[in-house]
Each structure stands twice: as structure tokens, then as C-alpha cells.
Amino acid sequence: MLQCYILPMPIRLTPLEKRVAREFAALKERSGSHSPSPAMLKGIKGVSVTHDFCYLGNPYATEVFLKYFRRDFKDDGELRSIVAYYPSQNRALAKKLERVIAVPSEQIFVGNGATEIIQAVLSHFVQQKVLVPIPTFSPYLEFAKEGVQLVRHQLQKADEFRLNTDAFLAQVRKERPDTVVIINPNNPDGGYINPSVLRRLFGKLKHLATVIVDESFIHFTGKRIHSIAHFVSTYPNLVVIKSLSKDFGIAGLRLGYGVMSKERVSTLLARGYLWNVSGFGEYFLNLLSRKDFLKEYKRARERAVGERDRFFRLLSRVQGLKVYPSLANSFLIEIQSGGSAADLTVRLLVRHGIYVRECSDKVGLKGEFIRVACRTTEENSFFLAAIQRLFPQQF
């Protein structure tokens, strides 16, 4: 669907911006519920993404990984064995994660990115009805098997999209789903629920077949990480899903894990998932047992958390924008000056090479929203300078 642009004053896209807007809208339409990749944008004349604020990954952590990668693959021997040979099977990989996430390896299912785990869990464990708070990460709305009823729990703008557990439980009582999903911190807003609140919630959700908690952004929450993966032993209906793409900045490796009852791990492995992680993915899992790597990663993580807080403070001062508080590494930003998210996205793209996530396709978001990733200090400052030139006078 090509969108028509009714522009609120004083914004008027230039002819170039208008063309880019049309082409971008068409591209987005073809990409389903995920934004087109920067590579796909290369097809639009006049656009060159130099600052990708769409992609969510700790850039400091990527650098740590690259340093180890360069060092460890200096010789062809190591590289050859990673490329040519089959990686270890799922159970052997789970063993490598056992100490890192402090749960028994029998409870760990290693995945080819969190998306594979979401797909596996939804298609094997959801029975008839799943309740998903919205806005959310769209695969949770898309990957349930045929015949499953999807019920949405609207998170309220007035609550800054924080989960209201009372309202959530009321809908659980009313709708009687067998499965519920909670993303913590949530995507796209970064809203966070404390583990103590979650624990109380789990106590009241014991009768459900499955409670899915997606912790993919948990490393950004603060100085300490409070994962609830170990709750699986107490609440056997709990499934904790974790991407490793974001916190470690390695989306290209496709890596994640799920923590769930050992019976569920066995059920999944009986259906396949034999060699689902690549050799480079396994190399990364090996790094997680190395003290030197973990020490450097810790610094990269804390740097990202500190930068997220700084970026929030400065973004919040820009008039005409509402920045929702986030403990993830991105911000949901509402345009309150009357401009549209689509126009702002195109303007940032054309004038500054900045690519943000335009959120008009996010189910459950009413208003004009973009999602902006937190990058390095330098990149974030570049973004701030660009946005400060537009707001409040020009947009």
C-alpha cells in the first residue's frame, strides 16, 4: 500500500524527499512487519545509510568480539575447522552455556537466533489461545501455528506502555489463554518489570500451560543483570527466551537460547534442531567461558548502559518529542509537534543518512512513533545534533 502524505505545517517534504518517501513505503510494504535492512535501502537513489539507528545491538560489544575473532583466526587452521566441519550438536552447545547462565544444561535449548526459539516454542507449546501484550516484537504475533487464537493485551500509553499486572491478570481470567507472553524489557518501548513483580505474577499464572518471558534486552537494564532464567526450576510452565544478538552485538551470527523444563527441551530436540548453530556461533559460545573475554564484555556492557542513560537525558530535552523511559538499548519516541513519523524517517534518511525504525506498522501503537537505537557516544551525538536542528522549529 502506498501511503499518501497529508503534511501538517510547517513540514513540506522536498521533491527528493517525496520520491524517497514513496519508494521507502513500497519497500516497507514488501518487507512485512520488519523494517527493510540498510542493504535493501541501497536500491533507493539518493539514500545512503551511514548511521543505522534501526538495528539494536551494543556496538562496543561488537568491537570486543571482532578483536577476539581477528586474534583467534589469524591462522588458517582454526578458521578451516570452523568452516569445513559440522559444529557441535544442540546438547553439547547447551553444556557450554550451563555455567554462563547458571541453569542445568538439560533446561537449555540453543537456537539459531531468538527468532528460531520463538518459532519453536510457539509452534510446539501453544495449545489454543495465546495472550500477547502489544505493542510487541512482531514474531510473537505471527508465528503461532494455524488454528491458535491470538488475543492482544493493549499496553496503555498513559502508563508509558508499562505492563499493568492487575489489568493483565484480569484479561487472563476473562480470556483463559493457555499461553501468555511477556517481553522484559519490552520491545519497542524498553519498559521494564522487576523480577519480584514477575515472581508474584508467575505465582498467579501457575494454571497456564506456558508463560513465555523474553529477556533479550536484559543486559541493558543496569549495572547488575537480574535474569529470571533460574525461575524455570520453580515454575515449570515458564519458558525464558534470550537473544544474544543485542547485548553482544552479534546479530549476524544468529544465536540465542531458551530456558525451559528439560522435558520441553527433549520434545524440541526430538523434532530436529540438531546442528542449528553455525561454527562461528559455537566459537562465540566458547568465548563466553573465557574470563578475559567476559571482563572486556563487562566493560562494553556497562558503557552501553551508561550511554543509554546519557542519550535519554539529552533526547528528553528536545522539544516536540516525548521519549519513553527505557531500560533496553533503544527509545520509543513520540512526535508531538504534529509531524508524521514517516516524514521524519525520510528526512533523517535523506539529509543525514540516519535510519530509524518508523513504527506505523507496529500493532498497538496509536500516534506518530519512531524507535531509535542507542549507539556509540559519537553516533548518538550525531543523531542529537540532527534532531536538534529539526525540533522544535522545523518539524
Added chain:
Amino acid sequence: MLQCYILPMPIRLTPLEKRVAREFAALKERSGSHSPSPAMLKGIKGVSVTHDFCYLGNPYATEVFLKYFRRDFKDDGELRSIVAYYPSQNRALAKKLERVIAVPSEQIFVGNGATEIIQAVLSHFVQQKVLVPIPTFSPYLEFAKEGVQLVRHQLQKADEFRLNTDAFLAQVRKERPDTVVIINPNNPDGGYINPSVLRRLFGKLKHLATVIVDESFIHFTGKRIHSIAHFVSTYPNLVVIKSLSKDFGIAGLRLGYGVMSKERVSTLLARGYLWNVSGFGEYFLNLLSRKDFLKEYKRARERAVGERDRFFRLLSRVQGLKVYPSLANSFLIEIQSGGSAADLTVRLLVRHGIYVRECSDKVGLKGEFIRVACRTTEENSFFLAAIQRLFPQQF
């Protein structure tokens, strides 16, 4: 299950070999229907795999890939973008394969290794009953969804495990499966069926819901490659599965594809498989459009085919062994001197660091069999020297 060894004369394992045999048997038991990886064998004291004849991949092709990898990732920029960012989605990857395999991209499903495709196809398209010739690649016996009846079609040793299409069709008529599986060339024996024979067979299998043909070893068949992927347009019930691990020697990247009706591709993509190929996998798919790479690969492929034929000639001369003719890059070898496959495997491992695939767990193989991969000329000569010292006098 620990196996007891009743040794035919004149073989008597040494105490070291006996211990290794016990530990290897235990390890194999834990690995299910796939052989333990060389890395897993490191746990056995006194064993060091220096020559892996278990793994099936063209070693010459691996070297071509490594050369390009080194060249293309000299700078951090390229490497960073592969590691940090999300790879392209499935449909965009399919587009990259369109010209390479000469079928429309809408008919291509790109997979995280052929294993993922086997898993996806078996769980989505098999209805109630599947007929699988044995011996076979074990996932075809394992990954059907619950409730599916598995019927085995025994390939005959007297036919050198070649598919007898009349016998196969007779069993189809008798058993009325909705799905049949054909691996061509077959694993573990390398038996090959001509495309013209297959086409006649497809004509008689039109009433089935699904005909799966696994072509993972097709690049080893000879000077020219006769893929049947394009038959999907004529026979919409056909699904052609192809691993890229073997022919290109890149098992660690996890890459394969399936060719099937576009409706089936859409069905699978509606269930997930969004970012199922890693950034390095996508890099490889990009290589497949480069003339220089294809030219070098062609040489590597022809070299492997030539070496396979040479290895066969020399192996066939060893008394006490029967080597089954193969158009794949491995040989099914029967020990006819009275020794056991398990003992031979252990002896090759302990004395020569050679690791072969012991086939006692292969369903449908009666007798003492090992499967030996075809490696480089040098490695194959090393293997020949080792086996010639054992046969016929010592084993």
C-alpha cells in the same frame, strides 16, 4: 548400551584399543544416530583424530572458500557488517540463488543447513505415512511429526543398495504412503539414479502428496551436474532438498536450500524461518554469483570427482573389503574378512588417527560396514597405506 566384542580371529585388540573401544561405544551411544564429532573424541585418552574420514565435504572447495574469505574480510568494515547486523531475510536470500540453480526464487526456501529443511518439510508436508528407503540419512527416519507412520523400504545388498524402482513402486501401491523420500546419490552408499529414471518414477508418483528428493551429493556425480530441481514446475508434489555443506566444504556455515512449489515456500515462511541463515552464510550465497569464485570452485569440484574415482579404484583392490560403487564423495565398505566394523574403527583411530564412520547403528544395513569419506589425494593415500597394512593379513 556398552557393546561386548566377540572377536573373530586373528584380530585381538590390545588393552589400549579395548579401553578406547569401550569409551567410543559409550560416546556413540550418547550421540544418538550421528557419529560423535572429532572434538568429542578428544575426551578419550590415547586418541587424536588427525585424519577425519567421517566428515563428508570437498576439502578442495573449502580451500577456495577460505581464500575468498581471507581476501574479502581483510578490513574490519566488511567483517563488522557481517557480524553485527541482521542478515537478509529468507526471500532476499532465495533471490540470490535464483540464477545459480535456475529456478524461480519463489520456489526456493533457504535453510540453515539441509537438516533444517528436512525438519521443516517433514513436519509441515507429511500427512500420515512416509516411505523411506533404508539405509538412509537418519534425520529422514527421525524428524517426522508425532503420529506419522514410518514405513521402510529395504534397499538390497544384492542390488548394491541401488533403488529398484519396480520394488519401490510395488511397496508404494501396497502401503499407500502420502510421502516418499529418495536420496540421490544415496547416503551412506552413494548409489545413483539417473534423472530419466527419476522422471519416469515421478510420473507414477503423481498421486502422492509429496515426493522428496535429496540431492545433497549431486555435485560429486560427474563432470556435469544433472539436478532435477527444475522438475518442480512439472511435478508440483516434488520437493528437492540440497545441502551446500558437502559440495562446497562449508558444513560449519549451515547452509542448504529446498526447491518446492511456491505455495509451499509461502506456507513455511508464514511459520517463521525469517533470519535463519547467518551473515557468513549470506556472504557465501553472494560468492555464488561471482564468476571468479565459480571458476575456482569448478576446478575444486572436478578434482574431487577425479579423486573419488581414483580412490575407488585403489580401495577396490584391497582384499577382504568390498567397496560399493559410489557417485557421492564417500564409500560404503563391507568388511568381508570376518573382522568387525567397530574393531576396525578403533584400530584405525588408535594406530593412525583415522576416524571413519562405523555403521552398526545404520538402520537397514546388515553386516560389518564402515563409511569412508573421500578427502584429498594425500589424505586418501595415507588412508590406503593404513588399510593396506591391515588387510588381508591382520584383519
